[in-house]
């Protein structure tokens with residue numbers, strides 16, 4: 001008789017992790033569970049997005065007489081709310097907010113961590129039913145516990161992350177998070193309303209056959225990047241190809257696919273945007289942490305993403321991320 005392995009919920013998994021770490025306080029586990037709760041609430045609204053004509057577009061009042069918010073504003077409020085009312089987070093920074101928020105209540109000021117997130121990345125794809133996502137990174141604060149969080153807590157290198165993850169609202173809703181102990185994926189089971197462990201111990205295949213880049217910008221890329229893209233196009237069976245080009249235009253979906261199947265995602269700098277489009281703190285750092293823990297690599301074309309010292313909350317960086325061997329082939333080209 002086939003017995004399915006015990007299905008672990010996110011809560012059970014984080015508590016089990018807690019049991020394995022002798023001096024853990026449970027604050028990180030609690031923070032991750034808070035994020036899982038907000039993700040479930042966002043998932044409900046994302047799944048209704050197609051009904052906007054019925055439920056009312058942002059700025060309108062719905063049939064219940066409630067103000068309808070833009071989904072990314074709604075998502076921002078959900079993640080900010082659970083973290084503010086939890087016991088683990090002293091403050092947040094968000095793609096949706098100009099500046100960080102330091103929570104000023106006593107419990108929050110005693111908390112160990114700060115969290116940076118993009119609450120709903122790719123939200124422009126919502127009305128055409130393309131997968132979108134939430135991205136987050138968690139840091140131990142550098143300011144003293146008991147005091148209010150400071151800007152330095154948020155401007156830490158990506159190497160300082162204690163955890164990072166994302167939620168992809170797609171054909172199924174998955175929460176993937178990494179600590180230095182590993183990367184694990186949880187799929188939302190609507191029948192019980194819980195994220196359940198579906199992808200334990202995710203590893204990024206060292207080789208892949210997928211390259212992801214916006215070809216519309218091709219003639220704006222540097223010569224070395226163009227040369228590497230041409231190499232991808234010329235791959236054949238004898239040298240690990242043929243490659244296929246896959247680009248959804250939603251970072252969470254593109255990087256998630258390449259993490260699982262193997263591949264490389266590129267958002268290079270262009271003539272118009274030399275720093276690229278993607279944000280270092282709450283898009284590139286979390287994914288760089290996750291992909292490195294899974295065995296892959298992430299650079300800005302010159303430096304390891306996680307080594308970049310941030311100077312501004314919303315600074316952008318070019319991003320090359322994915323399978324180790326593919327990244328090393330790219331790096332040879334970028335070295336010129």
Ligand code: P6P
Nearest residue numbers: 121122124214249250251252277
């Ligand atoms: P482009 C979505 O707007 C986003 O921020 C990322 O999710 C995605 O990877 C990128 O922009 C797509 O940008 O310029 O190729 O449309």
